[in-house]
Amino acid sequence: xxxxxxxYNDGAGYExxxxxxxxxxxxxxxxxxxxxxxxRWIDVGCGTGAFTELLVESRAPAEVQAIDPSxxxxxxxxxRPAAKVAEFRQGDATALPFSNDRFDAAVMxxxxxxxxxxxxxxxxxxxxxxxxxxxxxxxxxxxxxxxPLEPIQAAxxxxxxxxxxxxxxxxxxxxxxxxxxxxxxxxAIETREITVQRTFTDFDxxxxxxxxxxxxxxxxxxxxxxxxxxxxxxxxxxxxxxxMGRITYSARANxxxxxxxx
Numbered sequence: 607x608x609x610x611x612x613x614y615n616d617g618a619g620y621e622x623x624x625x626x627x628x629x630x631x632x633x634x635x636x637x638x639x640x641x642x643x644x645x646r647w648i649d650v651g652c653g654t655g656a657f658t659e660l661l662v663e664s665r666a667p668a669e670v671q672a673i674d675p676s677x678x679x680x681x682x683x684x685x686r687p688a689a690k691v692a693e694f695r696q697g698d699a700t701a702l703p704f705s706n707d708r709f710d711a712a713v714m715x716x717x718x719x720x721x722x723x724x725x726x727x728x729x730x731x732x733x734x735x736x737x738x739x740x741x742x743x744x745x746x747x748x749x750x751x752x753x754p755l756e757p758i759q760a761a762x763x764x765x766x767x768x769x770x771x772x773x774x775x776x777x778x779x780x781x782x783x784x785x786x787x788x789x790x791x792x793x794a795i796e797t798r799e800i801t802v803q804r805t806f807t808d809f810d811x812x813x814x815x816x817x818x819x820x821x822x823x824x825x826x827x828x829x830x831x832x833x834x835x836x837x838x839x840x841x842x843x844x845x846x847x848x849x850m851g852r853i854t855y856s857a858r859a860n861x862x863x864x865x866x867x868x
Contacts, residue, residue, distance in 0.1 A: 620653065620654055620679060620682075620818065620819075620820070621654045621656065621682060622815060622818055623815050623816060623818040623819050624653075624654075624656070624716075624754070624819070625654060625656045626804060627754045627802065627804060627857060628653075628656040628657055628715065628716060629656055629657075629660060630802035630803075630804065631715075631716070631744060631800050631802050631857075631859050632656065632657045632660045632715060632744075633660060633664075634800045634802065635715070635742075635744045635800060635859075635861055636660060636661065636664060636665065638798060638800075638861065638863070639711075639713075639740060639742055639863060641665055641711055641740060643665060643666035643667070644666060644667070644668045645665070645667055645668060645709075645710040645711050646667070646668050646669040646670075646708070646709045646710045646711070647661060647665075647667050647669065647670045647671070647709060647710070647711045647712070647713065648670075648671045648672075648673065648702070648704065648708075648709045648711075648712045648713070648731070648734060648735075649661065649670060649671070649672040649673070649692070649713055649715065650673050650699050650702070650712060650713065650714045650717060650727065650730075650731060651673065651674055651699055651714055651715065651716075651717030651720065652672035652673060652674045652679075652680075652683060652692075652694060652715075653674055653676070653679045653683070653715075653716075653717075654679050654682045654683050654686075655672060655679075655682070655683030655684075655686045655688055655689075655692070655694065656715075657713070657715035657716075658670060658672045658683065658686075658688050658692050658694075659686050659687065659688040661688075661692075661713075662687075662688040662691045662692055663688070667691065669691075669709075670688075670691055670692035670693070671692070671693050671695070671704065671709070672692050672693065672694045672695070673695060673696075673697035673698075673699065673702065673703075674694070674696065674697070675696060675697070675698060677696060680694045680695070680696060699714070699717065699721050699726075699727040699730065700721065700723065700726040700727050700730055701730065702730045702731075702733070702734050704734045705734070706733055706734065707734070707735070707736040707737070708734045708735075708736075709734055709735050709736065709739065710735065710736060710739045710740070711735065711739055711740040711741075711742070712731035712732075712734060712735045712739070712740070712741050712742075713740075713741075713742050713743065714727065714731070714742075714743040714744075714745075715743070715744060716744065716745055716746060716859070717743070717745070718743050718745045718774070718777045718778065718783075718786075719745055719746075719748055719772045719773070719774045719775050719776075719777045719778045720772045720773060720774070721773070721774060721777070722773045722774065723774075724774050724777040724782075724786060725786055725789065725790075728741070728786050728787070728790050729790055732790045732791075732792065732866055735866050736866065737866050737867060737868040738865060738866060738868050739865065739866045740863060740864075740865060740866075741787070741792055741863070741864055741865075741866060742861070742862065742863035742864070743783065743861065743862060744800055744859045744860065744861035744862075745777065745778035745783070745859055745860060745861075746778060746857060746858070746859050747778055747779070747780075747799075747858050747859060747860050748771065748772070748775040748778045749775055749776060749778065749779060750778075750779070750858070750860075751858075752778075752857055752858030752859060752860075753857065754804070754857040755769075755816060755819055755821070755822060756857070757841055757844040757845050757855065758816055758822055758837075758841055760844060761837055761840035761841045761843075761844060762825070762837065764840050765833070765836055765837060765840060767825070767837075769821065769822075769825070770821040770822075770824075770825065771821070772821075778859075778860055779860065780797055780799075780860045780862075783797060783860055783861075783862040784797055784862060786862075787862050787863075787864045791867055792864030792865060792866065792867070793864060793865045793866075793867050794864060794865045795862065795863070795864040796862070796863055796864070797860065797861060797862045797863075798860075798861050799858060799859070799860060799861070800858065800859040800860075800861055801856055801857070801858045801859075802856065802857055802858075802859075803854060803855070803856045803857075804854070804855070804856075804857070805852050805853065805854040806852065806853040806854075807851070807852060808847065808851040808852065808853065809842060809845065809847065809851075809853055811853070812845065812853045813838065813841070
């Protein structure tokens with residue numbers, strides 16, 4: 607990931623807050639891709655390795671190279687069982703350290719909106735994938751209300767605050783993803799929405815987990831107590847609990863895939 611205002615320097619925290627969401631969406635994404643076993647993969651913007659591990663566990667890859675700029679996240683990823691198969695290394699999505707036609711498949715899992723120039727990241731994936739290979743991504747629909755932290759961000763907007771967003775939030779729009787894939791000449795382009803649901807034991811579980819987000823934590827930490835209570839009240843209004851006090855809600859991602867021309 608190319609980091610701007612949002613700095614991912616807590617691998618364990620990111621895993622607790624986003625890892626579950628990532629795996630839920632990643633399972634649907636991989637089933638949609640339906641790749642053959644034995645492929646050579648590159649996972650661009652692997653973060654803590656949540657998607658990488660799904661890939662290793664379910665698709666029997668011949669090779670996985672996983673790239674991310676954050677050493678803190680890579681340190682967490684290297685402790686996963688997936689590290690027995692996948693190689694985690696520091697790198698830039700817009701300058702992948704691999705030769706042309708090196709892989710059979712390239713994926714970005716929840717990453718494309720972090721890249722300052724998304725088209726450059728897509729071009730790099732195409733460059734390192736061989737003819738006939740897969741290039742795909744899925745990304746939270748940030749501007750369409752699909753982000754897992756949307757309840758908090760919507761509450762922030764309601765009380766006059768501006769949530770921190772990644773550099774290219776518009777890249778997660780379905781139309782934008784389609785155009786990015788079309789503009790690099792990929793064939794057989796398809797898109798789909800991925801909706802997933804998560805349950806928290808109560809509001810406190812949701813709140814403490816969400817505060818592990820690098821985009822939420824610094825804003826909340828700087829709030830005066832009365833403003834913080836107002837924010838929590840606004841969030842509670844958006845997340846009604848069931849009779850057991852549990853909080854259940856959905857997040858939505860947009861996905862696109864295409865094949866490198868032969």
